[in-house]
Amino acid sequence: MKTLLRTLLFLALIVWLGAEVFFPVIAAVTFTTLAPDTHAAGSIVGQLLRTLHWMGLIAGLVALLLLAIAPTWRIYKPHSVLVPMVLLLLMIGATAYSQFGIIPSMERDRIAAGGAIDNTDTSSPQTIHFNKLHRRSTLVEEIVLLFGIATVVFVARAESVRA
Template identity: 40%
Template sequence: MQTILRFLQLIAMVVWVGGIVFFAFVLAPYAFHNLPTQHLAGVVVGGTLRILHLMGFVCGGLFWVATAILFTRAPMRVRGRYEMQLMLSAVMLLATAYLQANVLPAMDLDVSHAGGDINAVAATHPARVHFEKLHVRSERVEGVVLLFGIGVLLLMARENPDPANT
């Protein structure tokens, strides 16, 4: 059972972190450099980000359940290895929820106030100024999610699955 739970932990975090890496370093740059308009690239990137967040909720939930079960079954002397993983992944989930529920809808509202294309209005237009501010915030928060995910994977890589050898 422990092997299955550790596998679920690993696959959930790798899919989530891998998705963020693919999004940030492949999909978004490719879309903005190769699609015919910035607006179309924004539609593709925004839609993909929403799907990535849903994947994050599923993977984060699976990770949390597997880790919580491992935590409850572990001897007291080794529970600390799971506590940090649970805390980091909780921040990842909360940050993802913040982006999905607050930042992305506010960015959508800014696009709507700009007439459907944020790039069609002047850089000084209030909707665009607010959109750009939220875009920077989104990148930073998503970066925290990525760094914390890498941290979780690092913690998992260094842990000894045999508590007797700790």
């Protein structure tokens, strides 16, 4: 049972971090392939980002639950799971902020700009705000990835001090 729970924990982390690592590659390929139609590319990437966020939220909650019960099953020592759990909470919070805060606001800006943000004046308030949110979204994803890598490091450390 211990092996199964650790395997599920690792799988949850792999799913989330794998998606975070490969998302920029998929976004770049999408924009390169659809270069003349950045609106279509943006729509596709936006939908992929929403899917990535749901994957991350579910995988994060699964990993958090498994880390919470791990000391009870004597998989890890209680103190060794605290830092990974805090990091997972921060990752879940950042992902939720992006999913339910940033993306809807970007969508409102896109609609207010007439449906295609790339067809608007770059000095319009909607375009400026959209671009600001896009930079913030990118930063949030980078933070989630860095915290995810740190989580893996601390889970690996927990493995070395297992009960």
